[in-house]
Amino acid sequence: MPLAPAATPQTADEAPRYYALVPCAGTGSRAGTAQPKQYQAVAGEPMVMHTLRALAGVERLYAGLVALSPGDDFAWPQGTVWPDLFVRAHCGGATRAHTVLNGLQVLRTQGARDTDWVLVHDAARCLITADMVNALIDSCSLDAVGGLLALPLPDTLKQSVAGRVARTVPRDDKWLAQTPQMFRLGLLQQALQAQAPTGFVGVTDEASALELAGHQPLLVVGSAYNFKVTYPQDFALAQAVLASRSSDTPKEN
Numbered sequence: 001m002p003l004a005p006a007a008t009p010q011t012a013d014e015a016p017r018y019y020a021l022v023p024c025a026g027t028g029s030r031a032g033t034a035q036p037k038q039y040q041a042v043a044g045e046p047m048v049m050h051t052l053r054a055l056a057g058v059e060r061l062y063a064g065l066v067a068l069s070p071g072d073d074f075a076w077p078q079g080t081v082w083p084d085l086f087v088r089a090h091c092g093g094a095t096r097a098h099t100v101l102n103g104l105q106v107l108r109t110q111g112a113r114d115t116d117w118v119l120v121h122d123a124a125r126c127l128i129t130a131d132m133v134n135a136l137i138d139s140c141s142l143d144a145v146g147g148l149l150a151l152p153l154p155d156t157l158k159q160s161v162a163g164r165v166a167r168t169v170p171r172d173d174k175w176l177a178q179t180p181q182m183f184r185l186g187l188l189q190q191a192l193q194a195q196a197p198t199g200f201v202g203v204t205d206e207a208s209a210l211e212l213a214g215h216q217p218l219l220v221v222g223s224a225y226n227f228k229v230t231y232p233q234d235f236a237l238a239q240a241v242l243a244s245r246s247s248d249t250p251k252e253n
Contacts, residue, residue, distance in 0.1 A: 017116045018137065019107055019185070020055050020064035020085070023099045024048060024123045025072070025092025038123040039074050042235060043242035049077065050126040050242060056083035057130035060137055061119070063110075067091050067103040097200035097209065101192040104185055114186025117141070120206050121180040124229045127241055128180070132223055136182055139220045146183035147218025148207050149226060150175040178222045181206040191215075 024038055038048040048066075055064060064085045068074075069092035076082065091102040100120055107118065119136070121128065132149060140147045153174040159166045183206060191209040195201070203209045207217045229238050 016141075016184075017062040017112070018058075018060050019112055019116060019118045020058075020061050020180070021100065021103045021107065021118050021120045022048070022051065022055070022064065022066045022086075022123050023092070023096050023103065023120065024066050025069035025099045026096070026123075036074075037229060040235065042126060042229075042238050043246070045077070046074075047126045047229060047238070048123045051121065051123050051128060052083050052086055054126075054128045054130060055119075055121060055133065056085040058133045058137075060134070061085060063087075065089055065103055065106055066123075067099045067106070095200050095203075096205075097192055097195065097203040100206065101189065101196065104189045104192070107185065108189075112185055114184060114189075116185045117146070117182055118185045118188060119180035119182045120188075122228055125179055125226055126229060126238055127225045127227065129223075129225075132226060133180060136180055136220050140182045140218055143218050145210065145215045145217055146181075146187070147220050148181035148205075149178040149222030150219045151178065151222050151224065152176075175219055177205055177207060178226050178228075179205070181217070183210060183217070187213075187215075 026036060026038070039046045041047075042050065052064070052066070055061065064083075064087075066086055066088045068088055068090045070090045072090060072092070076088070089103070089106045091106050092099045093102050104118065119133065136147070136149050153171045153176055155171070157169040157171045157174060159169050188206055188209065191213040192200070192203070195203050195209055195212060202212060210217050225241060227234070229235060
């Protein structure tokens with residue numbers, strides 16, 4: 001199924017395109033839900049739909065791919081509720097890194113080039129906004145490496161041993177990584193392929209793969225709202241934020 005709009009090969013003098021890649025092959029075991037957490041209803045629809053609709057509001061994105069597990073049989077909403085920017089591919093792997101690597105290959109077969117930018121975003125970060133994504137693009141589009149949304153660590157950080165505090169860790173240079181994480185397709189694909197023989201040990205996100213390849217991704221200040229829905233209590237908070245946004249939206253007469 002071709003990406004929409006159709007991705008055709010670029011010539012050397014064309015500007016890089018921006019692609020969104022949403023890994024959506026996880027089981028969500030920590031969320032305590034009966035189905036993968038990305039499909040759990042939040043504010044009246046599957047959580048992933050909020051994520052995709054927000055990304056689809058970024059005008060600079062050329063096309064998007066949702067990477068599903070091979071056995072995913074979720075009944076996706078049809079019609080106008082599905083953002084036209086995205087198509088789905090059953091290319092998920094055993095790990096997030098494997099899923100992203102497979103997704104990059106799908107993008108490449110659809111005409112994406114090494115120099116195109118890929119913004120990888122967690123399906124479970126359903127409170128992302130177009131403004132946050134645009135801030136990342138503005139900061140990274142001229143960077144030699146790329147970067148990610150992140151937040152300076154606001155709280156005191158403790159290291160534990162057997163459930164007790166062993167020491168307090170300095171937080172001055174600590175950041176909480178978020179997504180999207182934006183890198184050139186070729187650079188990210190090469191970094192992930194280099195770690196594939198190890199089973200992606202130490203690759204917890206795209207930035208960590210780039211770090212292992214010797215690069216230093218740019219940190220772009222994100223938002224506390226851009227948290228990853230992970231635990232049962234997170235759903236209630238996401239629901240409240242989405243409900244608040246809906247009530248703030250001007251009604252048409």
